[in-house]
Amino acid sequence: MLLNSPYVDLGEFARLTGWTLKPEGMCKGAVCVPLPREVTGSQSAPVDLLAEHLGMALVVDGGHGVWSLGPEAGPKTKRLTSAVLPDIVLSDFDNRSVSLASFRGKKVLLVSWASY
Numbered sequence: 783m784l785l786n787s788p789y790v791d792l793g794e795f796a797r798l799t800g801w802t803l804k805p806e807g808m809c810k811g812a813v814c815v816p817l818p819r820e821v822t823g824s825q826s827a828p829v830d831l832l833a834e835h836l837g838m839a840l841v842v843d844g845g846h847g848v849w850s851l852g853p854e855a856g857p858k859t860k861r862l863t864s865a866v867l868p869d870i871v872l873s874d875f876d877n878r879s880v881s882l883a884s885f886r887g888k889k890v891l892l893v894s895w896a897s898y
Contacts, residue, residue: 785849789826808836
């Protein structure tokens with residue numbers, strides 16, 4: 783979810799994520815997460831508060847006024863836990879193994895293709 787404000791309209795948030803505001807907090811299906819009292823009676827909420835309480839990834843570019851809120855974490859969701867790329871070893875055109883870690887500190891362009 784991309785935003786141009788540090789506050790998110792809770793109606794729009796519900797439409798895009800499925801999390802709706804109820805008296806018990808933010809709810810999605812049978813799961814409810816309590817929120818601070820000042821949020822439960824409002825039409826908008828601070829995006830950082832929602833990210834923290836719902837386990838959502840939040841990336842902020844204050845210089846450009848952009849906030850990006852990712853999917854919530856849970857037992858069936860996957861997300862990056864760090865910005866460190868795991869060591870990947872690929873073959874070059876001569877079938878020699880090349881570790882991406884050997885390029886650390888250099889710019890690398892990865893091109894991938896899939897037939898689906």
